[in-house]
Amino acid sequence: MKSILPITTVSIVIVILWYGFSVVLNSTWTKDQANRAGVEVTFSEILKDTMVQQRPLLPAPHQVIIELWDTTVNKKITSKRSLVYHGWITLSATLLGFVIGTGLGVLLAIGIVHNKAMDYGVMPWIIASQTVPILALAPMIIVVLYSIGLSGLVPKAIISAYLSFFPVSVGMVAGFRCPDPTQMDLLKTYAAKKSQLFWKLRVPISMPYLFTSLKIGVAASLVGAIVGELPTGAVAGLGARLLTGSYYGQTVQIWSALIGSAILAAVLVGFIGLIQKHTLNRMGLAR
């Protein structure tokens, strides 16, 4: 609980800065309006106006919170206006992509640590795969999959898997390579099989790496799912909320979708953190 103080301090600082920027950025519009009407505005009038604009350049925090509250608590979750509804659409693609990406990442890591040819042959491609901007790749993936009859959840999940397998595979290669020579020699003296070396040494020793990779991977998955919603002009999902928000200049909606996805990411990462804490505690690795 020692973390409460620093966290609140930082949050308060962020909120204060946010309000500051809202005032500064939104005041331009207020002044323009006043100029056009030929009236003088006082500082307190500017202050007041910048907090309540319909389409502010940067919505004030309380506007975003009200919008968030309104679109989650006050709407039925089946409604197209509910952020929970859109969140779930994105979340389901995120989770599917995360599972695929994690599985693929772990499998690749297993192959790479056990096979020299794979180490030299596959590792460069894994790294190269992430140098291609996903924004350029996403529309192509969607189009190609659409042509073979796949649309909706699966293409988005694949884009999110594309982003999440990378941290998992790189992290797990490092994790599986952790055992030091003595730890390996010990198993050798028992004439342990390769599979036993894997399950009794490589897997447990890589656990801290696994959880760290999963945390990065799940956040990347969420980004992937949202990016996957952009090029299709999707009608549902957090990405769609961002898109329609920007079509109609609904900055409050954009920001609430942004904050909503940040909260979602925090929840996902936090959940993995809980499992991590529990597992590492039980393994005596969390001191």
Add this chain to the structure above:
Amino acid sequence: MNSNVAMDAEPVIQARNLGLVFQTKDSPVEALKDVNIDIEQGDFVSLIGPSGCGKTTLLRIIASLDKPTAGDITVNGMTPEEARLQRAYGYVFQAASLYPWRTIAGNVKLPLEIMGFSKTEMNERVKKVLDLVHLSGFENKFPWQLSGGMQQRASIARALSFDADILLMDEPFGALDEIVRDHLNEQLLDLWKSTRKTICFVTHSIPEAVYLSTKIVVMSNRPGKVVEVIESSLPRERPLDIRDSPEFIEIAQRVRTGLRMSHSYE
């Protein structure tokens, strides 16, 4: 376990002109040269010599963890590798090297899991060997919750758990205080007498070597060589106060002289 009656005649471990040169980046290191030893069934052999004289290396070759670059060696009449695959020995490393994510009981269980013992058998054996090294009650502790000496005892228990006929021990009691060391020395002698295991034991302590061994191999530095093999005339039955007997002191004297010689090589 007791299938060695027929093989009594031939040595359990036999090395002829054994040598090992490590190829390092700057220059080759000759860790062992022309090593000849015969270890009979039931022998308790101590390797003693200055730091870096190749004691660990010799033990690792016997265990087939390193390969010699010259000479021949057999373990139980086979190559060390074949013997390893038959799980002929238990090895106690110079550092305890327990797996930090396993409890003490879990660490002792590790070889048993790998060798496919049944659950009940595992639990019985874990209890027995932890009793032997006086670690009962620490089953569910993690290694880092134990002192260095206790960790080392756990690693001895682990090597004993599957009851191999040969024990290879690399300075197992180096980190222990005098009293616990005496105690474990007695314990190890008891175990050796009752099981007729063949033990190969590295130590830096002359009294320990003399107290435990039937054969003391004195080694020298650069290159690692055997300078002298001293056969002990002490009886198998050895109370702790045998260390004050003239016979004991005489053997210790000979080991010391051998060690002096080995140091003067530098």
